[in-house]
Amino acid sequence: MPTRFWSVTSGRAFVGRLETGSDLVEEIERHCAEQGITAAQVTAIGAVRRARFAYYEQDTHQYRELESGSHHEITGFVANVSLRDGRPFLHAHATFSDADGQTLGGHLLPGIEVFAAEVMIREFAGVALVRQHDEETGLALW
Amino acid sequence: MPTRFWSVTSGRAFVGRLETGSDLVEEIERHCAEQGITAAQVTAIGAVRRARFAYYEQDTHQYRELESGSHHEITGFVANVSLRDGRPFLHAHATFSDADGQTLGGHLLPGIEVFAAEVMIREFAGVALVRQHDEETGLALW
Amino acid sequence: MPTRFWSVTSGRAFVGRLETGSDLVEEIERHCAEQGITAAQVTAIGAVRRARFAYYEQDTHQYRELESGSHHEITGFVANVSLRDGRPFLHAHATFSDADGQTLGGHLLPGIEVFAAEVMIREFAGVALVRQHDEETGLALW
Numbered sequence: 001m002p003t004r005f006w007s008v009t010s011g012r013a014f015v016g017r018l019e020t021g022s023d024l025v026e027e028i029e030r031h032c033a034e035q036g037i038t039a040a041q042v043t044a045i046g047a048v049r050r051a052r053f054a055y056y057e058q059d060t061h062q063y064r065e066l067e068s069g070s071h072h073e074i075t076g077f078v079a080n081v082s083l084r085d086g087r088p089f090l091h092a093h094a095t096f097s098d099a100d101g102q103t104l105g106g107h108l109l110p111g112i113e114v115f116a117a118e119v120m121i122r123e124f125a126g127v128a129l130v131r132q133h134d135e136e137t138g139l140a141l142w
Numbered sequence: 143m144p145t146r147f148w149s150v151t152s153g154r155a156f157v158g159r160l161e162t163g164s165d166l167v168e169e170i171e172r173h174c175a176e177q178g179i180t181a182a183q184v185t186a187i188g189a190v191r192r193a194r195f196a197y198y199e200q201d202t203h204q205y206r207e208l209e210s211g212s213h214h215e216i217t218g219f220v221a222n223v224s225l226r227d228g229r230p231f232l233h234a235h236a237t238f239s240d241a242d243g244q245t246l247g248g249h250l251l252p253g254i255e256v257f258a259a260e261v262m263i264r265e266f267a268g269v270a271l272v273r274q275h276d277e278e279t280g281l282a283l284w
Numbered sequence: 285m286p287t288r289f290w291s292v293t294s295g296r297a298f299v300g301r302l303e304t305g306s307d308l309v310e311e312i313e314r315h316c317a318e319q320g321i322t323a324a325q326v327t328a329i330g331a332v333r334r335a336r337f338a339y340y341e342q343d344t345h346q347y348r349e350l351e352s353g354s355h356h357e358i359t360g361f362v363a364n365v366s367l368r369d370g371r372p373f374l375h376a377h378a379t380f381s382d383a384d385g386q387t388l389g390g391h392l393l394p395g396i397e398v399f400a401a402e403v404m405i406r407e408f409a410g411v412a413l414v415r416q417h418d419e420e421t422g423l424a425l426w
Binding site: 007 | 296297304315328331359360386387404
């Protein structure tokens, strides 16, 4: 698909902390669903008890799932919310650090257990971001 | 503590550059204290002459301090400002890269010497984020 | 140069997706030039077909260019737009992950080929950020 930009205005904004033991991705999506947030920018800082993420095989169009049972700090986080199958979907990538400061990361999956996390959500107004299958990449893009 | 989100509005916003040789964390906190900023989202890009950060031992509730005397680029940065012991406190995590592009990171500590840094601070209005001891995690959470 | 912060207000905001095969840095700069955006905060999430970035040698004041021909996810991204030589210039650093979740990163250069990328641009109003040579660091700073 060609490059496209949409002009947006600022909607609501939320800051939150997530419960220890909750699921990082699902807990943010739950808040968005409760509040009717369907387009937003999201960031987070904190630590997790286990990490689960993926790498997308660009040639075969398949996700390769990765995980780490170690405890990690979140040292990078980029994310947005859009609509996928009619529900708010969190598209998030993160970098995680370990006890020696070494880092790893990828596309976040459900199954990341929160130790402590502080989240910021900035809603976009004036735009509908709806994910649909893109033939060229095999991804659901808006 | 249970998951909780607060609705916030946008306060003031600042962009800044930090002096070469200054302390990354303390210099941002100094600006917040001078301006009376007690709740904000912060991001930064730049390079440092030495890095100092920590990994939180989730089982023993102790920080393990790590450092690198090398020069690094900042390749990921997530942070917020809240009140701790009555003063603006910067909670920041970052990823740093080295001369070969390899990365490391963690929870930022004072002692990170700025080479060059460009900082963005977005104040939250309508909320008081006050850190207090949380028994379950051993952390000071808001 | 001494630490300096500027108070700014919010200008326009844009969300966008970049075309597969486009140049990550140049495509964002192109949109800014078309829209007359000369000061902004930028973030991005996505994946690239090849990465090209640099490490700044703080002692010799020279960039060391690095690259990876592998496919990568973007797991951290910090960036801003300012004016350099009269045109919008994207100053961006990023962390990239590979098929095993390992990460690398640095200061982004032209030549990063987009697989899929979602971009957020928040314009700053009320400030002119103009890059000029700084003797102490050898960098073009605002």
